[in-house]
Amino acid sequence: MAVTLNQVCFRTLHLDKPWTLATYESAGGYAMWKKILHEKTPPSEIVDTLKASGLRGRGGAGFPTGLKWSFINRDVPGDKYAVCNSDEGEPGTCKDRDILTYNPHQLIEGMLIAQYVMNATGYNYIRGEFDLPLERTEAAVAEARAAGYIGKNVLGSGMDFELYNTVGAGAYICGEETALLESLEGKKGQPRFKPPFPANYGLYGRPTTVNNTETFASVPVILEKGAKWFAELGKPNNGGTKIFSVTGHVKQPGNFEVPLGTSFAELLELAGGLKDGRTLKAVIPGGSSAPVVTGETMMGLDMDYDSIAGAGSMLGSGAVIIMDDTTCMVKALARVAYFYYEESCGQCTPCREGTGWLYRVIKRILDGNAGQHELDMLDDVASKIEGRTICALGDSAAWPVRSFIKHFREEFEFMIQHKKSILD
Amino acid sequence: MAEQELVEIEIDGKKLQVKPGSMIIEAADDADIKIPRFCYHKKLSIAANCRMCLVDVEKANKPLPACATPIMPGMVVRTQSKEALVAQRAVMEFLLINHPLDCPICDQGGECELQDVAMGYGKSVSRYTEGKRSVKDKDIGSLVATDMTRCILCTRCVRFGQEVIGLPELGATGRGEHTEIGTYIEKSLTSEMSGNIIDLCPVGALTSKPFRFKARAWELEQGTSVAPHDCVGSNIYVHRHRDKVMRVVPKDDESINECWISDRDRFSYEGLYHEDRLTQPMIKKEGAWQVVDWQEALTFAVDGLKKVIDDNTAAQLAAVASPNSTVEEHYLLQKLVRGLGSHNIDHRLRQTDFSDQLATPVSAGLPISIEAIETQEQILLIGSDVQREQPIVGHRIRRAYLRGTNVCVINPMDYHFNFDVKEKIIVSPSTMLQELAAVTKAVLDQTQNTRHGKVADLLKQVTVSDSHQRMAKQLLGAGDKVVLLGAHGLNHLHSSQIKLLANTLSQAISGQCGYLTEGANATGASLAGAIPHRCAANLGVAKSGLDAKQIWQSQLKAFILLNLEPEYDCADPQMALASLQQANFVVSLSPYMTSTMKDYANVILPVCPFAETSGTFVNIENKWQSFAAAAAPQGEARPGWKVLRVLGNLFEQEGFDYTVSTEVRDELKVAVDGMTMTQTNQDHIPSTLNFSANVDLERIAYPPIYRTDNLVRRGESLQRSGIAEAAAVHLSANTATQMNLADCEQVTVKQNGQHVNLPLHVDGRVPDNCVYIPSGFAETAMLGVTSPAALTLERS
Ligand SMILES: Cc1cc2nc3c(=O)[nH]c(=O)nc-3n(C[C@H](O)[C@H](O)[C@H](O)COP(=O)(O)O)c2cc1C
Ligand code: SF4
Numbered sequence A: 001m002a003v004t005l006n007q008v009c010f011r012t013l014h015l016d017k018p019w020t021l022a023t024y025e026s027a028g029g030y031a032m033w034k035k036i037l038h039e040k041t042p043p044s045e046i047v048d049t050l051k052a053s054g055l056r057g058r059g060g061a062g063f064p065t066g067l068k069w070s071f072i073n074r075d076v077p078g079d080k081y082a083v084c085n086s087d088e089g090e091p092g093t094c095k096d097r098d099i100l101t102y103n104p105h106q107l108i109e110g111m112l113i114a115q116y117v118m119n120a121t122g123y124n125y126i127r128g129e130f131d132l133p134l135e136r137t138e139a140a141v142a143e144a145r146a147a148g149y150i151g152k153n154v155l156g157s158g159m160d161f162e163l164y165n166t167v168g169a170g171a172y173i174c175g176e177e178t179a180l181l182e183s184l185e186g187k188k189g190q191p192r193f194k195p196p197f198p199a200n201y202g203l204y205g206r207p208t209t210v211n212n213t214e215t216f217a218s219v220p221v222i223l224e225k226g227a228k229w230f231a232e233l234g235k236p237n238n239g240g241t242k243i244f245s246v247t248g249h250v251k252q253p254g255n256f257e258v259p260l261g262t263s264f265a266e267l268l269e270l271a272g273g274l275k276d277g278r279t280l281k282a283v284i285p286g287g288s289s290a291p292v293v294t295g296e297t298m299m300g301l302d303m304d305y306d307s308i309a310g311a312g313s314m315l316g317s318g319a320v321i322i323m324d325d326t327t328c329m330v331k332a333l334a335r336v337a338y339f340y341y342e343e344s345c346g347q348c349t350p351c352r353e354g355t356g357w358l359y360r361v362i363k364r365i366l367d368g369n370a371g372q373h374e375l376d377m378l379d380d381v382a383s384k385i386e387g388r389t390i391c392a393l394g395d396s397a398a399w400p401v402r403s404f405i406k407h408f409r410e411e412f413e414f415m416i417q418h419k420k421s422i423l424d
Numbered sequence B: 001m002a003e004q005e006l007v008e009i010e011i012d013g014k015k016l017q018v019k020p021g022s023m024i025i026e027a028a029d030d031a032d033i034k035i036p037r038f039c040y041h042k043k044l045s046i047a048a049n050c051r052m053c054l055v056d057v058e059k060a061n062k063p064l065p066a067c068a069t070p071i072m073p074g075m076v077v078r079t080q081s082k083e084a085l086v087a088q089r090a091v092m093e094f095l096l097i098n099h100p101l102d103c104p105i106c107d108q109g110g111e112c113e114l115q116d117v118a119m120g121y122g123k124s125v126s127r128y129t130e131g132k133r134s135v136k137d138k139d140i141g142s143l144v145a146t147d148m149t150r151c152i153l154c155t156r157c158v159r160f161g162q163e164v165i166g167l168p169e170l171g172a173t174g175r176g177e178h179t180e181i182g183t184y185i186e187k188s189l190t191s192e193m194s195g196n197i198i199d200l201c202p203v204g205a206l207t208s209k210p211f212r213f214k215a216r217a218w219e220l221e222q223g224t225s226v227a228p229h230d231c232v233g234s235n236i237y238v239h240r241h242r243d244k245v246m247r248v249v250p251k252d253d254e255s256i257n258e259c260w261i262s263d264r265d266r267f268s269y270e271g272l273y274h275e276d277r278l279t280q281p282m283i284k285k286e287g288a289w290q291v292v293d294w295q296e297a298l299t300f301a302v303d304g305l306k307k308v309i310d311d312n313t314a315a316q317l318a319a320v321a322s323p324n325s326t327v328e329e330h331y332l333l334q335k336l337v338r339g340l341g342s343h344n345i346d347h348r349l350r351q352t353d354f355s356d357q358l359a360t361p362v363s364a365g366l367p368i369s370i371e372a373i374e375t376q377e378q379i380l381l382i383g384s385d386v387q388r389e390q391p392i393v394g395h396r397i398r399r400a401y402l403r404g405t406n407v408c409v410i411n412p413m414d415y416h417f418n419f420d421v422k423e424k425i426i427v428s429p430s431t432m433l434q435e436l437a438a439v440t441k442a443v444l445d446q447t448q449n450t451r452h453g454k455v456a457d458l459l460k461q462v463t464v465s466d467s468h469q470r471m472a473k474q475l476l477g478a479g480d481k482v483v484l485l486g487a488h489g490l491n492h493l494h495s496s497q498i499k500l501l502a503n504t505l506s507q508a509i510s511g512q513c514g515y516l517t518e519g520a521n522a523t524g525a526s527l528a529g530a531i532p533h534r535c536a537a538n539l540g541v542a543k544s545g546l547d548a549k550q551i552w553q554s555q556l557k558a559f560i561l562l563n564l565e566p567e568y569d570c571a572d573p574q575m576a577l578a579s580l581q582q583a584n585f586v587v588s589l590s591p592y593m594t595s596t597m598k599d600y601a602n603v604i605l606p607v608c609p610f611a612e613t614s615g616t617f618v619n620i621e622n623k624w625q626s627f628a629a630a631a632a633p634q635g636e637a638r639p640g641w642k643v644l645r646v647l648g649n650l651f652e653q654e655g656f657d658y659t660v661s662t663e664v665r666d667e668l669k670v671a672v673d674g675m676t677m678t679q680t681n682q683d684h685i686p687s688t689l690n691f692s693a694n695v696d697l698e699r700i701a702y703p704p705i706y707r708t709d710n711l712v713r714r715g716e717s718l719q720r721s722g723i724a725e726a727a728a729v730h731l732s733a734n735t736a737t738q739m740n741l742a743d744c745e746q747v748t749v750k751q752n753g754q755h756v757n758l759p760l761h762v763d764g765r766v767p768d769n770c771v772y773i774p775s776g777f778a779e780t781a782m783l784g785v786t787s788p789a790a791l792t793l794e795r796s
């Protein structure tokens, strides 16, 4: 069965200049926005549709979006915020970049609908390095404003909707939703301790919902085509499509929007398959934070939340990192560990101290300067970061280490003993 | 409000009833169950960053931080289970891997929270074999030493700055392992409470600079005492090593200073060991000073005083005491001079208007508790730089403000506060009276209040403007209210009128009026009878003696001075010194000897300063706080009360047979308990209000925070700290321009035939046509302080 691509966030990708208002509208864009404002759709109805659609957050944690939106009481007086997380810093992930670049209006429409539901002001927090995506999204916001979709008394509804783009400054941690809020407030981007959650105490201490770019961009299509249609694209509890950023040792790396539940084998094929003569060694299925899965196991999995979780990893942000048999797992882990060491915000002890420790030990293994006992110590140190930090970066730093050692222990032992890679 | 229902939880098998919404750590602390912690501090916001307090909570899938996990009904917490201990030990290990473990050379050693917890949770051998991080030390001024490599990044100091003192001087720069605490751009701390970060820092990263390497914590002996500088009476511990005071730290008292103290209270002890300390009695014979033993000195003093009294009358004798002296000293001093036949005694050194003294209560302080300042809804400050005068009161006002209280001020300078001011009037000292009159009138008008007819009559000619109406409206807002008079109000040229209006105003707004008196023990001094118009315990006198101003004006022949340095402590130093110099015989009971003192005194009796004597201070809430000596007297110095007792004996007076200082206190206390505090509270109504200054350039004079008394003036580290002021001339930009003077120029100040050269600072806080020249400095001592005598400025 051939996989149908690009049904939701990339539905306009085949059109000429899909990032322009004209193209987006020609494909039915902003129809839902107009309808909602015109019919004054009860917000709870929209939330119910999202709940029924099975849409889960595309930022990594997979939290049900309808449920999240229902946490905001739109009637509490004072400001409320809907914040889009376009910080996209998870290594291997580049899907939000393409939504911002090629379909910014759909994101804007999704955010506006959220703002309508929650009676909120919108902020789109865009990764600092995203030059073209920012340019396109800024232009789209300007177009939408000129067309009367954003601003005062939108489409004569008597309601005001403000939406702003803001730019990050290059910190991975600012993708964590509460660090993002701190950064939006102009402070140093450091995660807040939860509870309280953003729904109660978010931006400037006000009720706030943070969703990923892909999550927001999915909303107009779900409302247009219905919850059932969306849910049935995927599998039960794993509704809809997901964009997978396939990178690594494949012939055609790229973003592929496929129904959830598509088999990994099909996804691999879409990406052109492995390079000739190579075999699949390992896959990180959900961004660098996700535990690594052996190639063998991976070939039997489907690309959905539950299937991947069943194999002890997670779908995460949908960044699928393919590693063939030329990959030195020690080197790969060293690179991942270095990333978390560099990106730890430094606030809480286990992560601040532990990430540096992990990296240094792995680096010494690479340098041929470590003992066998240190492998267990490495796993032990990682286990003591896991679950003990303010935000999930600590877990993200620990999981790769633990899973690499678990699945590829002999490579580490070999290198410690022989001071060279098992591949050399 | 209905009592909140308590909920039941269980910690380590103990069933506890706790307030809903509190955190596990609070419940555990209340039940005396120890949970290790570093970042948590009961007075700071929750950061939950150290993770040391991880505990095992039933039904949670991972250990949770006790400091940030709210209790839930039925919660079962284990702080000592295997899971909890594994988590706590792991955090301990993480904290130690980059810590230098230089305990043997660390000042915090022995009282280090990290060291203590490590004893319980750490391992003796580290698994960490990588290089350790080191961090460059920062110079943040003369009070706090930094060893930033030891920092565990708990951010207590950062939160203290942001939350408690409202001055975010310290922050965390950098990320991850490279995070550092610092001021970003190197600079000295500029808070009057900065030393508290020393106590807050759980490790040896921030330590006391003056105490650095002086002693180990475990060698110190601890005595309790009361801070000797302001009317708050902060509770302190004095730490000594071989009889020498090594440092001062706060003693928790929720009703007064909580766990904080001001830098003045913390570091002034250095003044105890200043080279000016006098350790042996000295007498002047034929113009030459000689060291003598106590007996000779006392006999010499008694003979000298007797001669003056015999040759003249006892009315030629006056006693002047610093308000920082103890109750016992004040009481015995007045007992002595009254026994000799004179009522000329005073401690109100910077006050100049005494016209209302018979009409006002003997000890006027704060009619509400210090704690209750926080629950006031409206606060009016009149003539007060409260944050610098009484840092703890300032802190309470900030807390009130953070809760939503409106603060209004009428001040002679636009002082910077760590709370926002809702309505403010910044005018020259003389105009302050007029502005207060206008606000009072506006309040009376707005409330159509007719109870204050006589005062209203005085206000007939006063013009009320919008700003007065606004402030009046604000003050008439809801809730509890207090009007607080600071030094510029109490020492105003017409302070009786200021007080009259402040009291009228506070009554008209249904509030209270409090006086933030000077020194540590003004209330105690008044109750003890160190005032000319009342004996101890408010007993009337047939005819009042001379007040502090008249004493200096009257060319008296004999003086007894207690803890006094008139050139710095008095309203008009020039006059005070002239008066002392013309006298026949001056006895100075002082811990210090100065060249000025050698000039005017005939005997100097070395008395014990703060910490070396027992005694009592009565704070503005009328709280009597007694303390024992915390360190041995230096050399031959003796506690003031003992010296006065022996003087009483040598004068063969009755009732000077005390053996311990508590007998002195108790004698007074019994009398005070029997007196009616406010028996004389009728208004003192003048015939007219004195609005005009009669001078072109009005001087604002007050000793800056570290120049207020003989001890703090000798605290060397404080003198070098970020907020220490120097003698200078401060003008508004307008006035400077008008006078054709520029910032940083040297100018000559002329007053009363004296002149001094000082640098000029253009200072936005000073109103036009005023000049702020601080007192309390040798350079400015020769200028009459509050006297309205013409003062001129010109380029040097
Ligand atoms: C260290 C860290 C980095 C993160 N980075 C991102 C990110 O770049 N983009 C994103 O959408 N979510 C990121 N997240 C997840 C967010 O915290 C949050 O869960 C998400 O934005 C919620 O949106 P969703 O419900 O639509 O998935 C990150 C989380 C962590 C712990
Ligand atoms: S886990 Fe790491 S990144 Fe997250 S708050 Fe703690 S130190 Fe910062």
Ligand code: FES
Binding pocket: B036, B037, B038, B039, B040, B047, B048, B049, B050, B051, B052, B053, B054, B065, B066, B067, B068
């Ligand atoms: S004391 Fe709880 S995390 Fe620091």
